[in-house]
Amino acid sequence: MFPKAIIQNVVSTAQILNKNKKLDLYSLSNIIKNAKYSPERFSALIIKVEQPLRSTALVFSNGKIVCVGTKSVKDSEIAIRNFVKLISKANSLYDTMRIAPPDWLARHISYNPEFFPGMCLRLKKYRSVVIVFTTGKCIITGARSEEEIYLIQNKIYNTILMFLKSQ
Incomplete structure (x- = not known):
């Protein structure tokens, strides 16, 4: 676990x-x-x-x-x-308020350690970005709820485990 x-x-x-x-x-x-x-x-x-x-x-x-x-x-x-x-x-103003995390979408995974030490994985389905570092730490951005964060974490963890088991 x-x-x-x-x-x-x-x-x-x-x-x-x-x-x-x-x-x-x-x-x-x-x-x-x-x-x-x-x-x-x-x-x-x-x-x-x-x-x-x-x-x-x-x-x-x-x-x-x-x-x-x-x-x-x-x-x-x-x-x-x-x-x-x-x-x-x-x-002295008040209009309307809409609370929503910013929408950071793209279409690919990017990793270039010369520019940034983390791999950026863009999850179109969840409209989220996961940045994975070599230390094992991950940053999940764009998730709409805590439940979505844990769901994304589970998917990323299982995907990384799959690659580790195949080595």
């Missing part, structure tokens, strides 16, 4: 503006505590919070928010709601 996957980072997104509207990221950076905006380095406002959940949000001018750093889907939903409230208070 293989060890249970440990979820280290959940990524979620929200859209808080209708199309054709823009957020003034410079003004928000001056109002919101622990917010940094350097448009010459990165086009998003970066907000880091420690309470109630340690997490980071990338806020883009089109109203898209990417939340990273939580350890579960539930925590990610709570964190992104907190970011929406924080921005709403600072900007």
Whole structure:
């Protein structure tokens, strides 16, 4: 039996503006505590919070928010709601919110150790990417639930075992 996957980072997104509207990221950076905006380095406002959940949000001018750093889907939903409230208070806006992990799809497996030490396996069926390192550690991105993470982990583990047994 293989060890249970440990979820280290959940990524979620929200859209808080209708199309054709823009957020003034410079003004928000001056109002919101622990917010940094350097448009010459990165086009998003970066907000880091420690309470109630340690997490980071990338806020883009089109109203898209990417939340990273939580350890579960539930925590990610709570964190992104907190970011929406924080921005709403600072900007007096609230529109609609959609929570969904970003969609990282491609059509092939890639491995080039000169550029990146991990093998990227793209699972079209699950709309996920698994990065497998020579240390045995794996990163699963794009999964929609914890159950899907464990299902993908099981499939990857059994596939790797199949190759190990054939050697």
